[in-house]
Amino acid sequence: MNTEQYRKTGTKQKILKVATALFSEYGYKGTSVRKIATEIGIKQSALYNHFENKESIFLEVSKDIFTTPFTFDDEEIKQSALKGKAFINKFVLQYKLLTFDKNNEKMFRLLMIELLQNKELREQFMSEFHDKNVKVLAEGFFMMMQNSIVRSGDPMMMAYEFISTLFYIRLQVTLLRFDSKSTDMLSTQFEKHVDFFWESIKL
């Protein structure tokens, strides 16, 4: 029997779930372990059976920020890149799905809340959120340049230009949704961006 283990895991998962919700709404300092505990119906001291301290809860929660399934394998890149616009369309579709996905939204909020309070998050932001995406995009643009599908230039620069707007849209969407405001005006912004950008680089 593993009822005991099951219950233990159950509580631990509850803690992580509630902590994720609270951290991504009120930030690290704005979230007390008391609040986490009462929210799941246990006393504050009981938390310490599952986690050493508050920070270890946060660390486990924030682990998931950058576990986004965001890489295309090489084959897929090559195939898509030759199709030109289809490549960036594919990329943006992924990005858009992440933006509106409930879990990813929480993680993105948490990232933005703690970005200037947490050096490690800043570095991960640069490497995982920026560099990785730029690299994938730049590879695609490079191939398109070689095949004279898009105008020549620095692929990394082109990728930078492309990803920056995606980030900005995502930030705005996140802010609006945080206040339960409509994102109608922004929902088509992703596609508009693709169209505008493609028009800017195609040959």
Place this chain on the structure above:
Amino acid sequence: MNTEQYRKTGTKQKILKVATALFSEYGYKGTSVRKIATEIGIKQSALYNHFENKESIFLEVSKDIFTTPFTFDDEEIKQSALKGKAFINKFVLQYKLLTFDKNNEKMFRLLMIELLQNKELREQFMSEFHDKNVKVLAEGFFMMMQNSIVRSGDPMMMAYEFISTLFYIRLQVTLLRFDSKSTDMLSTQFEKHVDFFWESIKL
């Protein structure tokens, strides 16, 4: 005589200065009134002779976030817009100066730290930081379209594309400088952006 008033104002200004530095580094919750007080060499309780409470200090500090001298008067727009690239060059120069200006940098950091914790800041971000800039840029692009200097399209959309990259560069610069890292790789990004964008829209 207004020595007393002078001293009062002096302390008040000191408080605001120190509070700005601390809030923009540790955020609202991460900054205690104690720390503000000791930093300027007075006891914590003495602060309450100048401000009602902690929040009122924050409010006075955050007032300055959006007092950036960022609008061009209509005449200047018209003149610059007809010159095409000179217009966006001018805009970006302003933006770049703000990005690297010590005071504006603090204010931007404060904005990013508190953006998801403060609804009013979010709304001001949208109206003052986004809408206002989009409007100015869109007017310029509109005139360029009418004069067949740039390709036709939605001026607001074009402005959105343009400003989003500026914001992203600014954010990255701010993060790097926060960790005292080199911004060499980004210092020319503003100009690269202008070049890339102009190449994308010019006729």
Place this chain on the structure above:
DNA sequence: GTCTATATTTGGATAGAC
């Protein structure tokens, strides 16, 4: 206006019974 002293609250963490 600033100081000392103090009230009050909140939050993180531990000890020990069940």
Place this chain on the structure above:
DNA sequence: GTCTATCCAAATATAGAC
């Protein structure tokens, strides 16, 4: 594993002497 009880630290804020 959870509970009650308790400790400790930090932080906001006020009262009253100088």
